[in-house]
Amino acid sequence: MVQHLYSLVRCVPNPNTGEYVNLGALVGDPATGQWRLRLLSDPRRASRFAGAAAYGACQRYLAQLTAEIDESWEALMHGSADALGRDWLDAICSEHRNVVQFSDPLTVVAENVDAATDKIFEHRIIDPLPEARQRVLTKHTLRAAMRDAYRAEIEQGHVNEAVDLVVGDNVHTVIDFAVANGKVVQVTQAWSFQLAGYEDVSTQVKSWAYAIERLRSRDASKILRPGGVSEIDDQVDVRVIVAEPQSKRQEEIHAEAIQVFRQVRASIHSWEHADDVAREAAALLRS
Numbered sequence: 001m002v003q004h005l006y007s008l009v010r011c012v013p014n015p016n017t018g019e020y021v022n023l024g025a026l027v028g029d030p031a032t033g034q035w036r037l038r039l040l041s042d043p044r045r046a047s048r049f050a051g052a053a054a055y056g057a058c059q060r061y062l063a064q065l066t067a068e069i070d071e072s073w074e075a076l077m078h079g080s081a082d083a084l085g086r087d088w089l090d091a092i093c094s095e096h097r098n099v100v101q102f103s104d105p106l107t108v109v110a111e112n113v114d115a116a117t118d119k120i121f122e123h124r125i126i127d128p129l130p131e132a133r134q135r136v137l138t139k140h141t142l143r144a145a146m147r148d149a150y151r152a153e154i155e156q157g158h159v160n161e162a163v164d165l166v167v168g169d170n171v172h173t174v175i176d177f178a179v180a181n182g183k184v185v186q187v188t189q190a191w192s193f194q195l196a197g198y199e200d201v202s203t204q205v206k207s208w209a210y211a212i213e214r215l216r217s218r219d220a221s222k223i224l225r226p227g228g229v230s231e232i233d234d235q236v237d238v239r240v241i242v243a244e245p246q247s248k249r250q251e252e253i254h255a256e257a258i259q260v261f262r263q264v265r266a267s268i269h270s271w272e273h274a275d276d277v278a279r280e281a282a283a284l285l286r287s
Contacts, residue, residue: 013054033083137243142190149278185284
């Protein structure tokens with residue numbers, strides 16, 4: 001069991017009165033730098049209480065915070081940043097005292113960040129939807145599932161995580177996983193369509209797909225990984241694993257992304273089928 005930190009996220013439409021509504025919780029392990037921002041499954045009551053202007057301001061900030069967490073994790077995987085720790089959470093709590101506020105950090109003991117978040121929502125957050133719909137799958141969760149699937153099927157050293165795909169002279173994107181044995185045989189990207197900042201996901205999908213499209217068009221391409229460079233060609237096996245949407249707007253972003261994935265000939269899988277993707281990669285390494 002691991003000790004995690006958490007802070008409740010609040011919308012305070014009128015800071016002078018101090019009345020607030022909880023929007024969710026920010027939970028993490030400062031030792032590893034893994035953080036999760038989970039929001040209400042059904043925000044309608046909170047939105048009505050806060051009003052459109054205050055609630056919209058909160059949503060915009062929380063989308064930025066989600067992006068900051070994702071970018072920090074990517075940098076951490078590249079070894080180019082330190083883990084977000086207690087000081088980072090303390091700064092967030094002290095600096096946000098207006099429409100968006102965070103409660104003073106507290107601790108919760110659980111096996112992992114997801115379990116810690118579930119525990120907080122069970123005891124501290126009023127979320128009217130059934131628990132089966134409450135859990136929001138983040139990109140971190142999907143990558144963890146894919147990482148475990150690869151480890152079960154492929155020897156260590158063949159799977160490279162968070163590597164750079166460079167296409168031509170100026171186009172590059174971060175690839176979640178590249179399976180290689182000298183030459184890359186499979187690349188896999190994880191996408192969650194359950195996040196508050198779904199517009200950011202749409203932009204990120206299009207940026208990633210542009211690089212893959214250029215790769216498919218036979219532009220000179222390579223994978224930059226720790227310790228070297230791997231060849232990659234236009235026929236490489238491209239996979240995406242996704243967490244399906246939970247709201248109408250998320251469904252619209254998801255449908256648009258599916259079209260983009262198909263245009264670049266990427267095979268699409270639910271995150272629950274990560275094992276199938278890993279087994280295909282193992283077969284490609286043997287062929």
